[in-house]
Amino acid sequence: MEFAYSAQQIELKRRARDLVKKLMAYEDECERDGGLSPGSRVEIRRIVLDSGFPAMNTPVAWGGAGLNWIQQVVVEEEFGRLTNGLWAAVWRPTAAAVTRCTPEQRERYLLPEIRGERFGARAITEPEAGSDPRRIATTAVRTDRGYRISGEKWFVTLGDIADYFLLLAMVPPDNTPTMFLVDRDRPGVELTDTPRYTHNFAYEHPNFTFTDVEVGPDAVLGAVGEGFLLTQETFFEERILVAAHAVGAADRALGHAVDWARTRNQGGDRVIRHQLIQGMLADSAIDIAVNRTFVHQLAWEIDRGGDAKTLNAKVAMAKISATEAAGRVADRAVQIFGGRGYLRSNPVERIYRDVRVDRIWMGTSEIQRIMVANEIDKRGLSGLIHFSGSAEADR
Ligand SMILES: Cc1cc2nc3c(=O)[nH]c(=O)nc-3n(C[C@H](O)[C@H](O)[C@H](O)COP(=O)(O)OP(=O)(O)OC[C@H]3O[C@@H](n4cnc5c(N)ncnc54)[C@H](O)[C@@H]3O)c2cc1C
Incomplete structure (x- = not known):
């Protein structure tokens, strides 16, 4: 087992973080005005094009970035640090369109989308x-x-x-x-x-x-009759990305909360020295570390290939776990800031609102739980909770 970024992944992460820094400059405008001005949209399009990250999920031969799943998770986790949905500025065609379009549909929809001319x-x-x-x-x-x-x-x-x-x-x-x-x-x-x-x-x-x-x-x-299948393929992709986003959002919220707790003095000491605050910080660190590991492990498994149904259920597990954890971390971060945590100018307040939808869209937490339970019933627990190779070890 190896649990460290490769040199290439470090570089990818660094580039993603650079892009995120540039996009963060638009968060306040987005919050203040409820969206972006036409001028800002033009600027952002240029920044994103220059970053090399559009159409990450699309083959290089078509003009995309051609990243595998682990690479996409590394990048998307960074994008999750952005508030106000600015991560959506880094366009990516829908999985179903990438895998199922005919050559004519590719010319008409996909290639222009990869170039950022159509959405x-x-x-x-x-x-x-x-x-x-x-x-x-x-x-x-x-x-x-x-x-x-x-x-x-x-x-x-x-x-x-x-x-x-x-x-x-x-x-x-x-x-x-x-x-x-x-x-x-x-x-x-x-x-x-x-x-x-x-x-x-x-x-x-x-x-x-x-x-x-x-x-x-x-x-x-695709074909007539494949509508649900294509919907599922699309959700599969989006759910693992949402899980990666949630880890990034939680990481940023906790980082701000720690910085604040270290410097804020109340009750005769820095806030970070108060045990009730320490409990919140520790629980948040655990929430992030555990989910980061699982989301990366899962991306690695998807890259290696495996039973599609089991992977689908594992993606549901990751979505539930990472998005619910992000909700808890953001809530604690607001609490640690006190009144300042309730200000819309504070990123943790925006993260608190932003991550709420992650438990609803692309399949609610309830629906994801049903998927996990159905997998347990149909194929058993092992594929969900053990590493591959565990069965051999038991023999
Ligand atoms: C900001 C935002 C953006 C969105 N973007 C898109 C988009 O781009 N494209 C798109 O097509 N959709 C989009 N959606 C829709 C989103 O995917 C749906 O809201 C979501 O799938 C839930 O459907 P619903 O709102 O109709 O809730 P319902 O399905 O009506 O569910 C209501 C409640 O009942 C629960 N529930 C439902 N069925 C069961 C069950 N069998 N067992 C137990 N509990 C159950 C749900 O979990 C939920 O708590 C978006 C939603 C939001 C809020």
Whole structure:
């Protein structure tokens, strides 16, 4: 076993941290104004392009960074230090689009996205379908020229900048779940609401309606009937990244809290000398160290390949564990700061709000727990809680 970064990973981490420092300069604007000005968006696009980190998950041959999972986790953990969703400025095509697009779809959607000229957004959730995508009411009715799509999609992250959607719809008459690539500028696509959320995110999560939107047969991503599978593939990728983000966010929150506790004097001593504060600091250090290790171990396992279902359940474990830990760490950090922890100008206050959604989006903690329990029932505990090679050791 080896638990240290390689020279290449150290360099990657350093480059990611440099990018994060540059993007942190936009946090205050984002918080104050509830988003970014057009000028800042242009500047950020240039900074991100120069960093070499866009399209990390995409092959080098197509213009992406071609990072493996462990490398992506190393980088994404750094991005998790950013508040206000500024990590979303480092674009990456959706996993399903990377793995399933045809050569024509690649030319039209993926390659421009890798270059930062087009952006896609995931349109799956609906008013009556969140955790349970089988309840999706959006339909894609076959026509002579392709499909006619009608329905409503909620919470579409990056919907304000997206110029195409990966949209999940049911194809009648058998309600066959299918993923479509739908251009934002098709007649019948309408942005209906831009709600405000707990966090102030660099971009928006608007709602859309799709009314008789005509698309060609070439708009199908993968095959008709593969909609849930592609949704799962996308969630797999996003969940491990969320777990890595959560570790980075918690790390930053604890760092600020420690700095403060070392210098703040109350009750005749530095705050860090008070045992109740020490308990919070120790618990937070444990939360971070344990989750960092598990998220990296899991990325390493994914790179080596393994049973896809077991890895899926392990990714659910990582998402639950790291995001719930980040919530605890951020909460304690606010507490350690006292009144100053409640100021929006304080990064720990923003982290406290920012990490809350990580237990909801891309599958709630409850749904992740169900996935883990189902894996225990179907394939047993071993793959979830032992290192590979344990079975040989038992023999
Ligand atoms: C800021 C933000 C951004 C988002 N971005 C996107 C996006 O880009 N694209 C997109 O498609 N969606 C997006 N979402 C939607 C997100 O994925 C859903 O909110 C999430 O999947 C939960 O669905 P829901 O809100 O309908 O809650 P529901 O599914 O209605 O769940 C309500 C509660 O019931 C629980 N629950 C549900 N089913 C079960 C069960 N079987 N057993 C036990 N408990 C259960 C849930 O855990 C939750 O606590 C976003 C959401 C937010 C808040």
